[in-house]
Each structure stands twice: as C-alpha cells, then as structure tokens.
Amino acid sequence: MSDIETVDARGLSCPQPAMLARQALQKADKGTIEVLIDSSTALENVSRLAKNSGWNVTVEDQPDGSYRVVLKK
Amino acid sequence: MTPLAEKEFMSFVSRFLTSRWGPIFTGLVVGILAPVLVKLGNPSNMGVCVVCFSRDIAGALGLHHAGVVQYIRPEIIGFVLGSLVAALIFREFKPRTGSAPLVRFLLGMFAVFGALVFLGCPWRAYLRLAGGDWNAVFGILGLIAGIGIGIVFLRTGFSLGRNHPAPKALGWVMPAIMVTLLALLIVAPQFGRDASGNPVGPIFFSEKGPGSQHAPLIISLVVGLFVGFLAQRSRFCTVGAIRDMMLLRDSHLLKGVLALIAAAFITNLILGQFNPGFANQPVAHTNALWNFGGMVLAGLAFTLAGGCPGRQLFLAGEGDGDAAVFVVGMIVGAGFAHNFSIASSPSGVSAFGPVTVMIGLVICIIIGLTMREVKA
Numbered sequence: 001m002s003d004i005e006t007v008d009a010r011g012l013s014c015p016q017p018a019m020l021a022r023q024a025l026q027k028a029d030k031g032t033i034e035v036l037i038d039s040s041t042a043l044e045n046v047s048r049l050a051k052n053s054g055w056n057v058t059v060e061d062q063p064d065g066s067y068r069v070v071l072k073k
Numbered sequence: 074m075t076p077l078a079e080k081e082f083m084s085f086v087s088r089f090l091t092s093r094w095g096p097i098f099t100g101l102v103v104g105i106l107a108p109v110l111v112k113l114g115n116p117s118n119m120g121v122c123v124v125c126f127s128r129d130i131a132g133a134l135g136l137h138h139a140g141v142v143q144y145i146r147p148e149i150i151g152f153v154l155g156s157l158v159a160a161l162i163f164r165e166f167k168p169r170t171g172s173a174p175l176v177r178f179l180l181g182m183f184a185v186f187g188a189l190v191f192l193g194c195p196w197r198a199y200l201r202l203a204g205g206d207w208n209a210v211f212g213i214l215g216l217i218a219g220i221g222i223g224i225v226f227l228r229t230g231f232s233l234g235r236n237h238p239a240p241k242a243l244g245w246v247m248p249a250i251m252v253t254l255l256a257l258l259i260v261a262p263q264f265g266r267d268a269s270g271n272p273v274g275p276i277f278f279s280e281k282g283p284g285s286q287h288a289p290l291i292i293s294l295v296v297g298l299f300v301g302f303l304a305q306r307s308r309f310c311t312v313g314a315i316r317d318m319m320l321l322r323d324s325h326l327l328k329g330v331l332a333l334i335a336a337a338f339i340t341n342l343i344l345g346q347f348n349p350g351f352a353n354q355p356v357a358h359t360n361a362l363w364n365f366g367g368m369v370l371a372g373l374a375f376t377l378a379g380g381c382p383g384r385q386l387f388l389a390g391e392g393d394g395d396a397a398v399f400v401v402g403m404i405v406g407a408g409f410a411h412n413f414s415i416a417s418s419p420s421g422v423s424a425f426g427p428v429t430v431m432i433g434l435v436i437c438i439i440i441g442l443t444m445r446e447v448k449a
Binding site: 011018019039041044048049052065 | 091165167169171172227228232233234235236237308310313316317320321323325378379380395
C-alpha cells in the first residue's frame with residue numbers, strides 16, 4: 001500500500017480538490033493515486049480531470065458518505 | 074407519472090445536468106430568462122444580478138438608505154430555495170461549516186464593494202455585455218485579472234481550510250432566512266411615517282429608480298427557483314468558469330458562461346433590448362479604470378472564497394454554512410457600500426469607491442498570503 005499516494009481533499013473549497021489531484025497526477029505521470037473527497041462537485045471535477053488526461057477512474061462510496069477515488073494509469 | 078417513470082425521469086435530469094451539457098443548458102436558461110425578466114419589469118441589463126439584488130435586499134431591510142435601490146428580490150430567495158430542493162431530491166443536502174467563516178464574511182463584503190464600484194456582479198457583467206454595454210468589457214477584463222491574482226495565491230498554498238459536517242439544523246438556517254425574506258416581501262410591514270411623511274420601515278421599497286423596477290413577484294420567484302435547481306446540479310459558476318480555464322485548462326464551466334452570453338445577446342436582439350455603445354447605458358458609468366479596478370477586487374475576493382456570488386447562494390442552499398456567511402457578508406457589505414459612499418452611480422464613481430477598492434485589494438492580498446491550512 002505504501003506506493004499509493006493519497007490526496008486528502010475532504011472539506012476543501014473549489015478548486016482545491018481538483019488542483020491537488022491535478023498536481024499529484026502530473027507529478028506521478030503513471031501509477032496509482034487515491035483521492036479522498038466528500039462532495040459530489042469535487043468528485044465530478046476530479047473524475048473529469050483524470051479521465052481527460054487518460055487515467056482510469058474508479059469511485060468507492062465510503063460509509064460516512066464520502067468517496068475514495070482511485071486513479072490508475 | 075408513475076413512481077418508476079418519475080424516478081427514471083429524475084435520474085435522466087441528474088445525469089444530463091451533471092454532464093458536459095449541464096452548465097451549457099443552465100447558461101442558456103439564464104441567458105434567455107434574464108432579458109425576459111427585464112422585459113417583464115426588472116432594471117435594464119439586470120435581469121439577474123446577484124450583487125445588485127443583494128444590495129436591494131440590504132436597502133429593503135433598512136441597512137442603507139439609498140431610496141432608489143430597495144426591494145426584496147425574489148430571484149435571490151429562489152436561487153437558495155431552488156438549490157435546496159435539488160439538493161434534497163438528489164441527496165446532496167450536506168450541512169457543513171468551519172472553513173474560516175469570518176474571513177468569508179470579509180470576502181463577501183469586499184467582493185460587493187468591488188462589484189458595486191463597477192455596478193454589477195459577474196452575472197451582470199456578462200448580461201451587460203450581451204446588452205451592448207461595452208463598459209462591461211473593462212469589468213470582465215478586471216474580473217479575469219482578479220481571478221488571475223487569486224490563482225497565484227491558490228498555486229502558492231492559499232486555503233481557507235477544511236469544512237466539517239454539521240448538524241442538519243445548520244443547513245436549514247439560510248433557507249429559513251430566505252423564507253423569512255419572502256414573508257417580509259409579501260407582508261411588507263410598515264410602522265407608519267415620520268414627521269416629514271417618509272415611511273419609517275422596517276421594510277423599505279423604492280418608489281422610483283431601479284429598486285422600483287421589478288418583474289411580477291411570482292415570475293421572479295419561479296425563475297429563481299428554476300435557475301437555483303439547475304445550477305445546483307450543474308455547478309454553474311461565473312467565476313469558476315474563468316478560473317478553471319486558467320488554472321486547470323478545463324472549459325466545462327466556461328461553456329456555460331459563453332452559452333449565457335450568446336443566449337442573452339440573441340434574446341436581447343429579439344426583444345429590442347440590444348443597445349450597443351459606451352454612453353448612457355442603464356445603471357452603468359463610463360469610468361473604464363474603475364470599471365476594471367472594481368472587478369479586479371471582486372474577482373479576487375470571489376476566487377479566494379471559491380466561487381461567484383450565485384454559486385455562494387447555491388452552496389448555501391445545499392447546506393454550506395460558510396457560503397451562507399459569505400452571502401450575509403455581501404448583504405451587510407452592500408449596506409456599507411451605500412452608507413460609506415463606495416457604490417458608484419450612473420453619474421460615475423463615488424467619493425470613496427476607488428480608495429475602498431485599493432484598501433480591499435490590500436486586505437484580500439493579505440488574506441491570500443496568510444490563510445493556510447493548519448494541520449491538526
């Protein structure tokens with residue numbers, strides 16, 4: 001698990017979740033990145049951004065109503 | 074509709090509005106309905122202006138005494154309640170707060186100061202452009218510059234910190250305030266007149282000027298509810314549009330703003346409301362420098378707060394207590410803007426407009442440089 005980078009964007013205002021995810025994607029280039037999010041808006045923004053730059057997006061609903069977004073390339 | 078068909082229809086609505094067509098559709102609806110509201114009575118090129126309308130509400134509540142801009146605008150009430158309805162239907166009503174509310178209050182105030190020096194929020198800047206008011210070009214350039222400055226702060230670690238889940242009751246406070254405003258609009262209580270015969274309030278409605286110009290209450294309210302519903306789902310944001318393009322190279326929201334401008338332009342042409350030029354534009358002045366400067370401040374303040382004034386209303390409707398504090402800051406700030414002679418008038422900038430914009434820029438820059446997330 002240690003090679004998975006985690007971006008915790010919970011509770012942050014726009015555009016910080018998408019911005020932090022984008023920075024992580026650009027830095028990693030490829031691999032697996034986990035983004036923690038708690039708003040549907042941020043979920044849509046991060047998913048759109050990742051898909052547009054060729055990453056595979058899977059979303060896992062968490063028990064507390066937040067999301068764990070796994071990005072793979 | 075059968076329950077199943079209704080469920081499928083709502084699911085379709087949700088998928089459509091969260092798709093790339095969502096902001097475009099919302100922009101088209103606003104672009105068509107705003108000039109229609111003007112035709113039905115709203116002030117020219119002011120079918121919807123979140124800042125102007127917050128200012129009118131501030132006046133109606135007696136927070137300022139500019140007699141020509143006092144009215145409780147049903148569009149604002151509709152924006153919040155329409156968003157609330159969408160959030161409840163689609164399970165996005167998530168009360169939350171705790172992300173530097175006091176700073177957001179200040180940002181709301183300074184955003185309004187800047188916007189009232191220009192005479193319009195980003196929504197009205199685009200609507201003024203679509204009505205042929207070329208002064209809006211300087212306002213929009215200022216808005217882009219202000220958003221650009223905000224992006225520099227975002228890139229260098231600016232953050233108002235994280236919000237946290239809050240009790241359900243907190244999310245209902247702003248909708249309750251809006252229902253109260255609606256009641257005050259309908260009842261319009263009057264406690265009599267003073268010795269000179271002027272109404273003493275507590276609610277003031279303009280008898281002349283822009284505040285006296287309004288579409289029928291029910292139509293304004295329904296348009297507000299409809300736009301609030303659409304915008305909650307589509308995340309329509311007139312500042313995020315430019316910000317996301319500059320910061321993330323993402324044109325998702327920008328297409329919504331372009332759709333708004335195009336639809337408003339065509340609707341204005343059809344309704345005979347397109348009057349190109351700089352001089353004698355409705356509720357506007359021709360001071361290019363401060364049309365630009367005012368919107369630099371507004372653009373910066375909106376960017377630091379995470380979205381345009383409309384977006385703050387929609388977020389408040391879905392339970393965001395911090396966005397609600399920003400909205401309260403806008404209304405209180407609008408009161409100050411007139412009492413302290415900050416807001417411009419059609420004859421030009423006021424005595425303390427320019428200096429307040431400069432003070433506001435200094436304060437927003439300090440906020441941009443100092444606000445950071447504090448790790449627990």
